Amino acid sequence: MMSWTSLKADLMKHLENKLDVWNGASMNETRQLSQRIAIALQSRWQAFETLLLSASDHPFFPEFLSRYKGIPEPLPLDEGRVQLAHRVTEGVKSLLDATFRDVLSADARVDGDSWQECIRCAEGALNLALYFFHAPNERNFQFRTVVHFADVAPEAIFLSGHDIPDFFMRITEWGVQLSPSDSFSPFPFRFSLAKACGLSSEHWQPSTELTSVRASLAQLRVIQREFCQLIDEWEHCNAILAVRQFALRKLPPEQQSQAKLILSEISRARDQLACWCAGSAADLQAFLVKGFSSGELHADVRAELQATDALLLSGFQKFFLPASVSRHIYGQEVIREFQRFNSERLRAESDDLYGMISAVAFSIALEEPCDWQRIFSHLAQRSFYWSLSADPSAAVKSVAWSFSPAEHQLIVTLLTLAYYYKREPDRLDEYWLYAVASVAEMPATFARAQAERSHYPCGADVQMKLTKQALECLRHFEPETIFARLDGVNSDDHAEDGTAATYRYIAEFLRAETFTTE
Amino acid sequence: MSQASIEPRRRAAVDIKLLRLELLPRGRTPCETISHEWSPAQPTENLSPDHAAAALKVEVWAPQSIVRERYRKLQMRYPPEQFPEKHSILRPAAELLGDPVVRLNWYWQSGLIPVMWSEQTESESPLWNVESCRGAVTPMLALQSLVESFAHQS
Numbered sequence: 001m002m003s004w005t006s007l008k009a010d011l012m013k014h015l016e017n018k019l020d021v022w023n024g025a026s027m028n029e030t031r032q033l034s035q036r037i038a039i040a041l042q043s044r045w046q047a048f049e050t051l052l053l054s055a056s057d058h059p060f061f062p063e064f065l066s067r068y069k070g071i072p073e074p075l076p077l078d079e080g081r082v083q084l085a086h087r088v089t090e091g092v093k094s095l096l097d098a099t100f101r102d103v104l105s106a107d108a109r110v111d112g113d114s115w116q117e118c119i120r121c122a123e124g125a126l127n128l129a130l131y132f133f134h135a136p137n138e139r140n141f142q143f144r145t146v147v148h149f150a151d152v153a154p155e156a157i158f159l160s161g162h163d164i165p166d167f168f169m170r171i172t173e174w175g176v177q178l179s180p181s182d183s184f185s186p187f188p189f190r191f192s193l194a195k196a197c198g199l200s201s202e203h204w205q206p207s208t209e210l211t212s213v214r215a216s217l218a219q220l221r222v223i224q225r226e227f228c229q230l231i232d233e234w235e236h237c238n239a240i241l242a243v244r245q246f247a248l249r250k251l252p253p254e255q256q257s258q259a260k261l262i263l264s265e266i267s268r269a270r271d272q273l274a275c276w277c278a279g280s281a282a283d284l285q286a287f288l289v290k291g292f293s294s295g296e297l298h299a300d301v302r303a304e305l306q307a308t309d310a311l312l313l314s315g316f317q318k319f320f321l322p323a324s325v326s327r328h329i330y331g332q333e334v335i336r337e338f339q340r341f342n343s344e345r346l347r348a349e350s351d352d353l354y355g356m357i358s359a360v361a362f363s364i365a366l367e368e369p370c371d372w373q374r375i376f377s378h379l380a381q382r383s384f385y386w387s388l389s390a391d392p393s394a395a396v397k398s399v400a401w402s403f404s405p406a407e408h409q410l411i412v413t414l415l416t417l418a419y420y421y422k423r424e425p426d427r428l429d430e431y432w433l434y435a436v437a438s439v440a441e442m443p444a445t446f447a448r449a450q451a452e453r454s455h456y457p458c459g460a461d462v463q464m465k466l467t468k469q470a471l472e473c474l475r476h477f478e479p480e481t482i483f484a485r486l487d488g489v490n491s492d493d494h495a496e497d498g499t500a501a502t503y504r505y506i507a508e509f510l511r512a513e514t515f516t517t518e
Numbered sequence: 519m520s521q522a523s524i525e526p527r528r529r530a531a532v533d534i535k536l537l538r539l540e541l542l543p544r545g546r547t548p549c550e551t552i553s554h555e556w557s558p559a560q561p562t563e564n565l566s567p568d569h570a571a572a573a574l575k576v577e578v579w580a581p582q583s584i585v586r587e588r589y590r591k592l593q594m595r596y597p598p599e600q601f602p603e604k605h606s607i608l609r610p611a612a613e614l615l616g617d618p619v620v621r622l623n624w625y626w627q628s629g630l631i632p633v634m635w636s637e638q639t640e641s642e643s644p645l646w647n648v649e650s651c652r653g654a655v656t657p658m659l660a661l662q663s664l665v666e667s668f669a670h671q672s
Contacts, residue, residue, distance in 0.1 A: 038664045217646055304582075304618050306618070307617075
C-alpha cells in the first residue's frame with residue numbers, strides 16, 4: 001500500500017514536470033509564432049494602408065466624409081464603390097494570406113490548436129493596428145469610414161490556400177474577424193492597447209539618471225495621450241451603439257422579436273468593447289503601479305505618474321456609465337476586468353476606500369468572497385488614516401443588480417459613512433444625499449429581480465450600529481432640523497421638500513429589516 | 519502655437535453626445551483624486567496652457583521642475599508686491615503648467631486630446647526635448663511595439 005502511494009506520487013510528479021516542460025515549450029512556440037505574425041503584418045502594412053487611403057480618390061468621398069458620423073448612410077449605387085469594396089476585401093485577404101504563408105513556411109506543420117492560436121493572434125494584431133489607423137490629419141477617416149463608404153458586407157468569407165489550413169474571415173466596421181468556423185462574435189478580438197504603447201518597465205529605475213528620467217516622462221505622456229484617445233473611442237463607439245439601439249426601439253411591434261435579437265447582439269458588442277477598453281486600462285494601471293512601487297523616483301516623473309494615475313481613474317468611471325445610468329447588465333468577463341483594474345489600484349493605494357468599496361461590489365457580482373472587514377476597520381479609524389480617491393457610487397451602481405437586500409443596505413450605509421467622514425467637520429451637502437439615494441434605489445431599476453442570499457455580510461449588531469451612525473450623519477437633513485435652522489428666516493418651504501422627502505426615503509431604507517433574526 | 523498643442527476629438531463623439539455624461543458634479547466633493555477640478559467647470563477661465571506657456575516663456579509640456587524654477591526666477595525679478603498685475607497672470611500660469619494634474623485636466627475638460635511636443639534641443643531642456651518626445655502611435659509603431667512585447671514576454 002505504502003509503495004503504491006509513493007509510486008503514484010512519483011508518477012504524478014513526473015507527469016507534472018512533463019506537462020510543465022511541454023507547456024513551457026508551447027508557450028515559447030506561441031510567442032515566437034505571434035512575433036512572426038506581427039512582423040509579417042508589419043512588413044505589408046504600408047501597402048495595405050495605401051489601399052485603404054485610396055478610398056479618397058472616389059469623387060463622392062470628400063462629401064461623404066464631411067457628413068460622416070460613424071453611422072452608415074444609404075448612398076446611390078455606384079460602380080466605383082462596389083469596386084472599392086472588392087479591392088478592400090481582396091486587400092485584407094491577400095494581407096492575411098501572405099502573412100500566414102510567411103509564418104507557416106518555416107514550420108509547415110500546424111495542428112488544430114496552434115492554428116487557432118495563430119489566427120487569433122493575427123486577428124488581435126491586425127485589429128490593434130486598425131484601431132490606430134486614420135488618414136493623416138483626419139481622424140474621421142478610419143477603417144470604419146472605408147467600410148461604410150464602400151458598403152463592405154459583413155459576411156463570412158471562406159479562405160483556403162494550398163499550404164495553409166482553411167479559415168473564415170469577416171470584415172465589419174469594428175475590424176477584421178478570423179475564425180476556424182463560420183460563426184463570429186459581434187466584436188473582433190484586439191490585443192490590449194498597452195501592448196502598442198511601447199512600454200518598458202526598465203525605465204522605472206529609482207535613479208536620477210537623465211536618460212531614464214527622460215524615457216519615463218516620454219512614456220507616461222504616451223499613456224496619457226493614448227488613454228484620452230481610448231476614452232474618445234469608447235464614447236464614440238458607445239454613441240454609435242446607442243443610436244443603433246434607439247433606431248430599433250422605433251420599429252413596429254411585428255418586428256419586435258427580431259429587434260430583440262439584434263438588441264442582444266448590440267449588448268454583446270458593447271460588453272466586448274468594454275472588456276477591451278477596461279482590460280487595456282487595467283494593463284496601463286498595472287504598468288503605473290510598477291512605477292509607484294519602484295522606490296524613489298525623480299520628482300518630475302512622480303508628478304507625471306500621479307497625474308496619469310488620476311487620469312486613468314477619472315476616465316475609468318466612463319466605463320460604468322452604460323450600467324450605472326442606462327441599466328445595461330455587464331457580463332462577468334467585463335466585471336472581471338473592472339475588478340482587475342481595481343485591484344491594481346489597491347495594490348498601490350491600499351488605504352483607499354474607493355478601491356475597497358468597489359472591490360466588494362465587484363466581488364458580489366462575481367460571486368467571490370468579499371473583504372467587508374477591511375472596510376469596517378478603516379472606517380473605524382480617523383479619516384486621515386484612509387483616503388477616498390473617487391466617488392465609488394458609479395462602480396457600485398453598475399453592479400447593483402447583484403446585491404442581496406442586506407448587502408445593498410450595508411453598502412449604502414458604508415458609502416454614507418465614507419462621504420461623511422471625509423467631509424468632517426463640514427456637513428454633507430444635498431448633492432451627496434441624492435448620491436446616496438440614487439444608490440439606494442438602483443437595484444430595483446434593473447430589469448432583474450434582486451438576488452437572494454441566505455448568508456449575511458456581517459452580524460445584525462454590527463449592521464445596527466453602522467445604521468445608527470449613518471442616520472446620525474444625515475441628521476441635519478431631517479425636516480425638524482431643517483425647520484429649526486430656517487426658523488426666523490423667510491424661506492419657501494417648497495425648496496426643502498425634495499430634500500426632506502429624499503432624507504425620509506434614505507432613512508426608511510436604512511432602517512428596513514433586511515436581517516431576519518432567528 | 520495653440521493649433522499645435524491640441525487635437526480635436528472625433529467629430530461624431532462631439533456631435534452625437536449620447537452617453538456623454540459628465541463624470542462628477544460641480545462643487546466640492548469629499549474625494550481626493552477626482553475632486554472638483556475634474557468637474558466640467560473650467561479651472562482657470564480664459565487661461566489655456568498655450569497662454570500660460572507664453573506668459574511664463576516656457577513650453578507647454580515643460581517638466582514640473584522647469585516651470586517651478588522659471589516662476590521662482592520671475593518672482594525674484596518682479597516681486598509680487600511691486601508688480602501685482604504681472605502676477606495676476608504669472609501665478610495661475612505657474613499653477614496650470616506646474617501641476618501635471620491641472621494641466622492634463624484642462625485638456626480633459628475641454629474635450630481636447632493633448633499633443634505632447636517640444637521644440638527645444640537636448641542641451642536646452644535635458645528632460646523633455648524634441649528627441650525624447652514621442653508622437654502619436656501609428657499602426658506601424660503599434661505593430662513594432664507588439665513585436666517587442668512578444669519578445670520581452672517570458
